[in-house]
Structure formats: structure tokens, C-alpha cells
Amino acid sequence: MKIIQTLDTLGRGGAEIQVLDICRNATSHGLDMIFVCFGDGPLKDEFQKLDIPFIHIQRSLPIDLTLTNKLRKIIKSNKVDIIHSYQPVEGIHAYLATLGSNVKRVLSFQGFIQDEKNRLAAKFLIPRVHANIVASNGLKQWLKNSAGLDVETNFHLVYNGADPKRILTKSPSLRKELNLDDEEMLIGMIGNFYSDPRKDQMTICKSLPRVLSEIPKVRCVFVGRVEKGAERKFNECVEFCKSTGISDKVYFLGPRNDIPEVLASLDLFIFSSLHEGLPLAVSEAMLAGIPTILSDIPPLLEMSENGRYAAIFQTQNENDLAEKIIELLKNEERRILLSNEAKKFALQNFSICAHLEKLKLLYSQILSS
Template identity: 35%
Template structure:
């Protein structure tokens, strides 16, 4: 089966990582994959290393009508049977390219349409009803789009959870990250992983940390994630911590490529979401056997079910404090429970399970 994956840019992110892991897993499963992208990025070299055919098809100027014809010619030359778009805009371009062919169109939804322009909403309203299948990364995300865009053909709206390559979490335990920060193993180290973007709410965690330092509990906390120039969240968090005397306990280490090693060094993982559509970092933390504290945003309730995570009321730093204090007083029992639940999480959200579901879906529409 020949499948063309279509994506805008190859910058490092959750969508791109999922696509890379999918291709790595799908090729041994007998799927013949090619990748079509419009813009490069930090992950291009990793996609090249998979050995699949990669085509760079940029939009040459703002109104590039000939793009559709170049895309159509490319798909036909590769004898593609399915084109799987990773964004609505890619699906919109692909729709016009496959008219009159036998090529099926699949669109994955990785996030919400919050903050989109009028044109983007109109484009989405057009394309969401014209694909062969839409894939959503959670039930909550599917239900949102079904209601928001009045999708009557429910059979075309499929939920396939994100898949994670858990082999990358199998790193030997090392205290080098604690040593890097000057934190000894007995000290309580908690952390949050995720870039400072609009979908996250690290400021609520900062407010919780201010309350925690006023108790008798000693702790250290690390924020892993890059600053985003489109909002002030990172700067607001640093300012809050500075004004409240937290910078001797709280570390902002930026973007890191050793997240599995960092997870192994944490005693607890704390997360706050505004409107995540899945929560890869939360699942990775549960799979690493780390106690997880996350707000009760509906998607987080969905993905942590049966995974042993502890939910607190969204944006309620006092409720988070109430959930954390018992953990601090009885850390070993929490760690033991988290390790027992890790295997259940790995089975439910493995990349192998994800790819098997995707291939089954492809076979149903070809």
C-alpha cells in the first residue's frame, strides 16, 4: 500500500515526532511511505534517515495555483493510493490535487481551531466534510469538531490515540541531570516538560510553587521547554518566580534533547493545560513510572484514565497544593503505584498499537 504523508514544515514538535515514529514503525509493517513537505526544519535529517522517498514541494509564492498541479503529478508518478494530510491546509491542497483520481484523502486533527483566522475557519469548514476519513487524537477532540462543524457522517470521524515510541524512555538511571543542577538524590525534585505556548499554563504551577515554599516542605522544580516569542508566558513565569523568591528553587532549563533522562530523575511530574488535545508529555511521564499531577481538562481526564495520575481543578493552585502535600509526605508509596501503572500506559499508547490501527483504517478505505 502506497501512502504519501503530507506536512507543512519539519520543525520539532509533537505532530512531527508522531509522524516520524509512525513512518519508522510502518515501514517494517509493509507500508510503502513517502513524505511530501513544504518547508524544512530541524527534523528533516531524521526523516531522511528513515530511508523513505522524500519530496520537497514548496509553495513558491502567496497565490501559487500551479502547486496543485505539481502535487497531482507527483502523487500519480509515485502511484500513491492514500494521501494522509497532517493539517487542514495540507488536506485542502490535496483535495484539489486528487480530484478525478482513485487516491483517498485522510486528515489528522492534532489540535483545536482556537485563534484561527476567518479564512482558516472557512477552509476547515470546506475540507472537513470532503475527506474520506478524519482522524482525531482523542474523543474530546472529535466531539468538539463534530459539534463545531455539524459533522453528520459520524462513521468518517475516527479516534486513534497518539502513539509513542517508549523505547526511548528505556535509558539507564543516571543522576547526571541532578548533578547538573546541584541537587542530591534525596532532595525532592519535581518538573514540568513542555514549551511555553498558549496551550499550556505554567503560571498556575508557579503560583502553586509559591504556596509550597511557604510550607515546611523542601523541594526543587524544573521547567523544561523553550520560550515562545508569540506570547509572554515564559517571561511572566520567570518574573513571578523572581518576585516571589523562587529562583533558588526553580530552574528554567529551556529546550532539551534528553527528556527521558530528565524524567528518570524526577520524583513527580506536574502539568497544567489550557486546551491540550492529547498530552504526549503526560503520557511519557506516566510510562516512565513517575507520579503525575495534571489538571482536570477533559482530555487529561481521558488519557490518564487507568494510568494512576492525580487530577486537580484547572487553574486552582490551592487544589494542586492539596494533592501534592500527601505525596511529599509519602513519596515511596506514590512511586511504587506509578511504576505498577507504567506497563498499562505503554500498552495503551504504544507506537506499534497506533500504527496497527492506522493501517487497519487505510485498508478499510482503499
């Protein structure tokens, strides 16, 4: 089978890294893939280095008929069987490019849909694709209850999966970069600052004064870019740390391309969030064997089997989070047990191999139906 994977942009986000891992491992799983993007971004070089065809068609309009015609020609000339999109904007162009053909359309839902325009596009596409994929049951319920989408129409659960080979490293180089000594413990979160209510770095910031009063040799890092419109959120976090006198112990590092080294440097990974699909950052931390603390939102409870494989704190409750951080940092035995069990669980459920096996099965099913 020949499959096109499409992305609108190539930013360093969860969906983009997920598709990069899919394309990197497709051939070894017997999948013949072509990657088509409609825009640019920092991951472009990494996609171009893959051993599959890379095609760029610049999107100039919200619905670009020139792009659609070019995409149709690519589909025909390469005898494509399936086109797989990850956002409504890609899904609309894939739909138009395959009208009147036998090419199967797949649409993945990776996270919550924040604006009405994309919700309307999703409502249009759901009954017009051959398979809708949702990254978690928690996201499926959100799409139904909050976005008003029909999630009973041909929806399939396929957990996101990260590539362990990409993540595992023995180089905790961030500790050296920050000049940390052996007694200092490093905690942190990997996640972008968004303008919409998604990631919640502020709750971590608010937990830190209490953590530092109990364990002074703790340092905290935040890794991730500041999206347009999220500058105020970012500045509030920075100002809070300054006003409470902890700014010399908290590092805002921005976007990084050395996530494996960041993870290898952490004693504890924290993921504070309000809405998620199935965050790749958490999968990566679990696969890297880093003990994790997660917000108690449905997708994260699903990932941790209700706290079996991660410590859980009440969302937006900095006191509860501080207690969980202190408890784990003071209990090395529990950290080791938690990380070992979580790694085994993640390899079975949230690795790229697990993801591709389920994806391959779904592709085969829709081609034979």
C-alpha cells in the first residue's frame, strides 16, 4: 500500500514530531510512504533527511485550489492508496484532491480544537473520510461534549507513539550546561506556551516556592517555544519567579532540538495541562525512564492508568503538586519503581512500533472494505 502523510506546517509540536517518527519508521514496518507538506518550519531539514519522498506544496490561501490540483496530480502519478491528514486544513485539501477517486482518506484528531472555523471543518470532514483516528478516549469525549462532534461515525482509537531510539541517550548534557552539581536535583516540563487554555506552566511555578523551602537544591526547567499570543502567559510565569525570589533556580530555555538530552538530565518530569489529546512529551518521558507527575485530566489519567504509572495531582492545584514533587524527590526508591514500570507500559502502548502496528492494521481494513 502507498500512503501520503500530510502536514500543513513543520513546527516543533507534538503532531509534527509524531508524523516525523511515523515517516522515519514506516519502511521497516512495510509501509510505502510519501510525505507532503503545505508549509515550512524548523523540522523541514529532519523531514528532508528521511529515506522517503519529501514534497513541498506551499499553501497560499485558506482553501487553495492550486494546491489541491497539484496534490491530485501527485496522488495520481504515484498511485496512492491512502492520504492521511492531521488537521482539518489538511483534511479539506485531501478531500478536494481525492474527489471522484478510489483513494481512501484518514483524518487524525491529535488535540482539542480551539476555534469555530476548524470545528466546522471537522464536522464537515468526519462523515466524508474513511477513518477518523482519535489519540485517546479522553480526547474523544472532549470532542463530543465540548466541540459537539459526532465521534460515533467511524472513529478508531490509536494511541500516539514515540520512537525510543530517538529518545534514549546516556548524555545528561543539560546538567553541565546549567552548571549543576551532583547534589542538585533537576525537575522540568517540556511543552509550548499557547494562547489558548492548553498547557499550564503557571501551576508549576506556583508550586516551586514551597518545594524549594523543603528541598533547596532543586532546579526547574521549562522547555518550549512561546506561541504568538502567549507572550503574556510566558511573562506572567517569569515575573512570578522574579517576585518570589526563585528566578535564579528556574530556567526558561525556549525551544530545543536536544529533547533526549533534556530528558536524560531530569530527575522528575512534570506535565501540567488543562486539555490534551495524548501528549507525545509524556510518552517520551515515560519511554526515557523518567518518573512523571501529571495533571488529573482524562487523557493523562488514561496514559497513567489512573496513577499506576505516574504520580497525579489535582489540575491547577499548586499545593497538591508541591506535595507530589516533594514526596517523589525524597523517595528515590519510589522514583525508580515508577519509572521502570512506566517505561515497560509505554513500550507496549505508546511506542512508535505499537502505533505503526495499529495504523497498518487500520489501513489494511479500510482498503479491504
